[in-house]
Amino acid sequence: MKTIWITGGSSGIGFASAKKFLDENWRVIISSKNNERLEKAKSLLIKESKNKEIYAIKCDIINKKEVENSIKKIINEISNIDIALLNAAAYSPNKSQEFNIENYELLIDVNLKGTLYCIDILKEYMTKNNGGHIALVSSPVGYRGLPTAGAYGLTKAGLINLAESLFFDFKKLKIKISVINPGFIQTNSTNLNAFPMPFIKSAEFAANKIYLGLVKSYKFEIIFPKFFLFILKIGRILPYKLYFYLVSKITKL
Numbered sequence: 001m002k003t004i005w006i007t008g009g010s011s012g013i014g015f016a017s018a019k020k021f022l023d024e025n026w027r028v029i030i031s032s033k034n035n036e037r038l039e040k041a042k043s044l045l046i047k048e049s050k051n052k053e054i055y056a057i058k059c060d061i062i063n064k065k066e067v068e069n070s071i072k073k074i075i076n077e078i079s080n081i082d083i084a085l086l087n088a089a090a091y092s093p094n095k096s097q098e099f100n101i102e103n104y105e106l107l108i109d110v111n112l113k114g115t116l117y118c119i120d121i122l123k124e125y126m127t128k129n130n131g132g133h134i135a136l137v138s139s140p141v142g143y144r145g146l147p148t149a150g151a152y153g154l155t156k157a158g159l160i161n162l163a164e165s166l167f168f169d170f171k172k173l174k175i176k177i178s179v180i181n182p183g184f185i186q187t188n189s190t191n192l193n194a195f196p197m198p199f200i201k202s203a204e205f206a207a208n209k210i211y212l213g214l215v216k217s218y219k220f221e222i223i224f225p226k227f228f229l230f231i232l233k234i235g236r237i238l239p240y241k242l243y244f245y246l247v248s249k250i251t252k253l
């Protein structure tokens with residue numbers, strides 16, 4: 001039986017992915033920073049799935065030592081890690097275009113530094129283990145700068161760039177890298193958004209696409225829903241003048 005470790009597995013995309021991998025007969029370890037929510041998620045997964053190979057290990061990824069101890073605990077007490085789905089993130093949309101340094105610090109600490117702490121320990125362990133697969137959950141918000149999304153966008157742009165670098169650097173270590181860029185998915189995070197979210201999909205839809213892209217046929221970039229992401233990818237190559245004009249027009253900002 002193969003094993004996946006999912007950070008941010010207590011809700012949303014992480015939780016739905018845990019359910020999908022359990023249903024596909026994987027051993028699943030979920031982590032998050034809030035132990036109460038994590039244990040509730042584990043109980044729900046036990047109730048909803050025939051496969052009972054589900055474990056919960058509290059891990060606040062902001063805390064480097066906790067990340068190291070959690071990964072050690074998984075490896076020593078539960079199982080090898082075949083796939084690490086680094087999905088945990090903080091999301092706090094700016095209500096306006098005001099520059100809020102605390103928001104920037106929080107998102108950099110969780111989304112960037114926290115993810116890097118996980119990669120650092122996983123790299124050491126997967127190298128010894130002769131390989132593995134690390135998947136970073138980013139966002140198409142990282143493709144280009146968008147109004148009111150400076151803090152979140154810079155962390156997600158950083159993760160996309162990081163994944164591209166690691167694709168090359170970890171090849172010789174036999175560690176596969178994937179980056180997952182979902183469109184709008186209905187979760188606690190997107191419930192905070194006050195703007196329209198075109199082509200929004202369920203967390204179960206996202207989990208299915210993640211499973212297919214990680215397991216059925218390896219993909220470096222996993223994107224969904226395809227049509228929305230196609231439009232965003234065109235936006236990525238527009239010259240600045242046209243890009244700024246179109247985004248200002250569409251967002252009225």
Ligand SMILES: NC(=O)c1ccc[n+]([C@@H]2O[C@H](COP(=O)([O-])OP(=O)(O)OC[C@H]3O[C@@H](n4cnc5c(N)ncnc54)[C@H](OP(=O)(O)O)[C@@H]3O)[C@@H](O)[C@H]2O)c1
Nearest residue numbers: 008010011012013032033034060061088089139184185187
């Ligand atoms: N929903 C979308 O439309 C969308 C689109 C593109 C990308 N994404 C990305 O998809 C991923 C999952 O997002 P979601 O929408 O499913 O959000 P969500 O339901 O709010 O889930 C976020 C998860 O991250 C965990 N988390 C937050 N801070 C943490 C920390 N310091 N240490 C460990 N775990 C922490 C939360 O656990 P606690 O319960 O402990 O707080 C929760 O399990 C994120 O990387 C997000 O950026 C989402």
